[in-house]
Amino acid sequence: MARTPTLSYDRGTLILHPPPRGKDWLDFATWDDRVERFRVPAMQYRNLVLALRAAGTELDDRAKAFYDVELIPKLEMEPYPHQQEALEAWIEAGRMGLVVLPTAAGKTYLAQMAMQATKRSTLIMVPTLDLMHQWYAHLVAAFPDVEVGLLGGGSRDRTPILVSTYDSAAINAETLGNQYALLIFDECHHLPSDFNRVIAEYAIAPYRLGLTATPDRTDGRHADLNTLIGPEVYRKSAEELAGTTLAKHKAVQIKVRLSENERDLYDELIQVRNQFLQEAKIFLGSVQGWQRFVQASAGSKAGRRAMLAHREARAIAFGTEGKLRVLADLLATHYPERTLIFTDDNATVYRISQAFLIPAITHQTGVKERHDILTSFKAGDYRTLVASRVLNEGVDVPEASVAIVLSGTGSTREYIQRLGRVLRKGKTPDKLALLYEVVAEDTNEENVARRRRGEPSRTQPQQLELVPSPPLYPVKPIVVPHAAEPLSEWTAIPVNPPLTPSDHE
Numbered sequence: 036m037a038r039t040p041t042l043s044y045d046r047g048t049l050i051l052h053p054p055p056r057g058k059d060w061l062d063f064a065t066w067d068d069r070v071e072r073f074r075v076p077a078m079q080y081r082n083l084v085l086a087l088r089a090a091g092t093e094l095d096d097r098a099k100a101f102y103d104v105e106l107i108p109k110l111e112m113e114p115y116p117h118q119q120e121a122l123e124a125w126i127e128a129g130r131m132g133l134v135v136l137p138t139a140a141g142k143t144y145l146a147q148m149a150m151q152a153t154k155r156s157t158l159i160m161v162p163t164l165d166l167m168h169q170w171y172a173h174l175v176a177a178f179p180d181v182e183v184g185l186l187g188g189g190s191r192d193r194t195p196i197l198v199s200t201y202d203s204a205a206i207n208a209e210t211l212g213n214q215y216a217l218l219i220f221d222e223c224h225h226l227p228s229d230f231n232r233v234i235a236e237y238a239i240a241p242y243r244l245g246l247t248a249t250p251d252r253t254d255g256r257h258a259d260l261n262t263l264i265g266p267e268v269y270r271k272s273a274e275e276l277a278g279t280t281l282a283k284h285k286a287v288q289i290k291v292r293l294s295e296n297e298r299d300l301y302d303e304l305i306q307v308r309n310q311f312l313q314e315a316k317i318f319l320g321s322v323q324g325w326q327r328f329v330q331a332s333a334g335s336k337a338g339r340r341a342m343l344a345h346r347e348a349r350a351i352a353f354g355t356e357g358k359l360r361v362l363a364d365l366l367a368t369h370y371p372e373r374t375l376i377f378t379d380d381n382a383t384v385y386r387i388s389q390a391f392l393i394p395a396i397t398h399q400t401g402v403k404e405r406h407d408i409l410t411s412f413k414a415g416d417y418r419t420l421v422a423s424r425v426l427n428e429g430v431d432v433p434e435a436s437v438a439i440v441l442s443g444t445g446s447t448r449e450y451i452q453r454l455g456r457v458l459r460k461g462k463t464p465d466k467l468a469l470l471y472e473v474v475a476e477d478t479n480e481e482n483v484a485r486r487r488r489g490e491p492s493r494t495q496p497q498q499l500e501l502v503p504s505p506p507l508y509p510v511k512p513i514v515v516p517h518a519a520e521p522l523s524e525w526t527a528i529p530v531n532p533p534l535t536p537s538d539h540e
Contacts, residue, residue: 042075042083044098044213047237049075049083055094059086077212078263080239098239101156101216104195108151110177117276118145121269125149125244131265133223133245137273142246143170146219147177149244150196155216159198160234162222164188164402170198170221201231208237217242218264224249226263227256235263285469290476291357301478304348311341352478353442354383359390361473365439366391366419369469373412373435376421379442387421387441396422439471442480 040055051064052072063083064073075083080098087094114122118141121134130153136142150157159174161167167187174183174196184192186199186207197215204211211234218238220226223245226235235243245264251257261267277283293301315331315338318324332342366374378384381397388395394408394417411417413434474480 039093039095040087041095042098044077044100044239045074046209047077047212047233049077049080049098049239051075051083055087055090055092057090057092059090060092062086077237077239078235081241098213099216100213101240102195104154104156104181106151106154106178107180108147108177109179110147110173112144114144114148115141117269117271118148121145121271122148122152124269126152128265128268130217130242130244132243132268133247133250133260133264133266135247135250135267135270137248137271137276140248140271140273140276142221143173146221146244146246147173149219150178150217153217153242155242156195156214157197157217157219158204158211158215158240159196159219160201160204160221160226161198162201162225164200166221167198167200174198201225201234204234205231208233212237213239215240217244219243220245220264221247223247223260223264224252224257227252227259232259232263283468286472287469288472288474289361290474290481291355291361292476293351293355293357293478297351297355298477301348301351304344304351307344308341308348311337348478350380350382352475352480353379354386355475358441358473358475359387362387362439362441363391365437365471369437371418372437373415374419374437374439375435376419376439376441378421378423381423383442384421384423391419391421393419393421396420398423437469437471439473441473 038053040051040053043050050067050070050072051060051074054060054073060075060083063075063079063086065075066072067074084094084096117136121136122145125132125134130149134142134145136145146159159170161170164187167185171183171185178196181196182194183196183198184190184194186192186197187203188200193214199207199211215238218235218240220235220243224247225231226245243264245260250260250267292298311331312319312328315327317327317331319328328338328342328345332338362376376387376393378387381399384395384397387393394411396405396408400408408417408420412420415434
């Protein structure tokens, strides 16, 4: 009499022994001479189990260590229509897939709804410690009767609901892989990197939910999300939600002319750089072109001079005195509204902080100091903050209504994230959020700004055309005058599935 095949979990893979009858399972398995057993990638757990079930094959499943969790929420709100639609679309897709919603559209509460609908042990991944603690606070309030833990920042919990940074989850992927039935990837565009992707690849979780405002990556790896999490099942843009879920908003672009001295120096630096690029036959309109420039700059004196000229020209465009004059005018116009100022570099952050006596946050700011600054901002003690890229993700500041972008990369994601910092309605139902984008005229920063908004460049890319970004959803700008011039049972599970410890879900 043939023995019942046993499925076990082994450090990110599955071992199937003895081999089942039939051939369908062979599509997932590879023979391992070291252990004389068939191995199956952990990600194929769901497909393998469904294939064996369809063939009527009995299976002794010792791989799954996830379990049912009684989730009785103490924090419930009436979901917005888009949240309910997204949940239903995700369930219809077999509880696997991506939901693309703008920042401040309620992705955290959508995740809570998905957890309530699934009622299984859940692992949530986030990119930063700030986000980890925000998720923890929300889940503790929502499910006080369930143990919620943290993995990262010095914590190493193993609880039915676990919130982890991507880094910590990747480091522990081999031991976490069979512990959780539902994986929730916040800001899931971080997942396809070489380091992070093992979280999904080493996991047997049959349910996966990806959340992001901007799934696209410049390296094209966003295509891997379809395999790692599932297909995109729902999408809404900030424009579609404006005035209902999100605050109404306007994007205003202000162009600033360089001074004569700045213009002369800028043009001279660009000429030095472009001459080298032309001789080296390097074009900066792609990731590969920028990488070639970096490599070439390290290989010769001419290359180093070109790179130095590039950086100096970039600094002139980003930090022209005209931008500071516009900033002063905008701050005076909108006082005492809560305002966030964004720049691309720390030097400009500190320059603005000293010139205007504004609290600054960069990657060098300590955790306690950063917490104190954000707390004071939310309380109204500080009306304005200046920051580099560190506030792009993981900051909930519904009190902010004005964002001023003085410089940035060409990333559409960055633009959308910065807009998202002021889109929350907070306690103001009729809030109007304003995003000012201050750019240096007749520099390549104009092309960068267009690309941030998902618009095509009007001229041949020059200085700042470093990494192309595909357009997502554009925010229509209002251009103002110049400022400085004269499938299976897994796809048909009810919204509240029965708690059956013996199932494979």
